[in-house]
Amino acid sequence: MAGRSDVERPGAASWVPDRLSPDSLRTAMQDCRGCELYRDATQVVPGEGSTDAAVMVVGEQPGDKEDQAGEPFVGPAGRLLDKGLAEAGIATEQVFITNAVKHFRFAGTRGKQRIHKSPDRVHVVACQPWLLAELELVRPTGVILLGGTAGKALYGSGFRVGESRGRLQPWPETLELAHAPDWVLTTTHPSAVLRSRQRDQDFEAFVADLTVAAGALR
Numbered sequence: 001m002a003g004r005s006d007v008e009r010p011g012a013a014s015w016v017p018d019r020l021s022p023d024s025l026r027t028a029m030q031d032c033r034g035c036e037l038y039r040d041a042t043q044v045v046p047g048e049g050s051t052d053a054a055v056m057v058v059g060e061q062p063g064d065k066e067d068q069a070g071e072p073f074v075g076p077a078g079r080l081l082d083k084g085l086a087e088a089g090i091a092t093e094q095v096f097i098t099n100a101v102k103h104f105r106f107a108g109t110r111g112k113q114r115i116h117k118s119p120d121r122v123h124v125v126a127c128q129p130w131l132l133a134e135l136e137l138v139r140p141t142g143v144i145l146l147g148g149t150a151g152k153a154l155y156g157s158g159f160r161v162g163e164s165r166g167r168l169q170p171w172p173e174t175l176e177l178a179h180a181p182d183w184v185l186t187t188t189h190p191s192a193v194l195r196s197r198q199r200d201q202d203f204e205a206f207v208a209d210l211t212v213a214a215g216a217l218r
């Protein structure tokens with residue numbers, strides 16, 4: 001892996017195509033060298049879902065399974081997310097799912113499993129043009145942020161999940177979009193629910209947050 005001194009992070013903006021479509025984004029993202037994370041990842045993991053989706057769900061970054069599949073939320077956290085959305089009454093076809101950072105961040109192995117490390121602020125900032133391009137493409141009515149990294153990707157480094165969790169927030173004024181979503185809702189990341197010792201209780205709270213988003217979509 002590269003040492004600190006030879007790491008270049010120009011950010012993803014130069015790779016974002018002028019004409020946005022699912023194919024143009026997917027193709028251009030594969031060539032992205034906006035930060036060093038592409039080096040140790042298997043492939044880039046773009047968002048998935050209908051471009052007519054009413055809501056965009058934003059997680060942190062691909063994990064081991066997502067890195068290998070090239071699709072977001074295909075592992076256990078994805079199954080929990082699907083269950084939570086279904087219980088809240090949000091249909092799969094209403095959702096476009098993506099991550100704040102599009103490449104897996106390799107941090108070693110544990111047995112057969114490859115471990116990832118949370119992205120640093122520099123990676124989130126470098127990758128933000130892809131998230132904004134996906135938002136311009138889909139133009140969702142609302143955005144659901146899963147956890148602190150997704151929150152910081154939109155609201156900056158001072159963002160704390162606990163301060164806004166479960167409430168509809170306005171789109172951040174600092175981020176210009178031609179078609180800004182009407183609202184943003186933050187909840188926990190499903191992998192945090194999976195790790196919790198009080199998983200049932202935390203899952204209930206997760207569904208309660210998603211139900212607020214479901215209500216806003218009606």
Ligand code: SF4
Nearest residue numbers: 032034035103126127
């Ligand atoms: S993590 Fe984002 S900015 Fe970095 S190389 Fe991958 S797509 Fe580009």
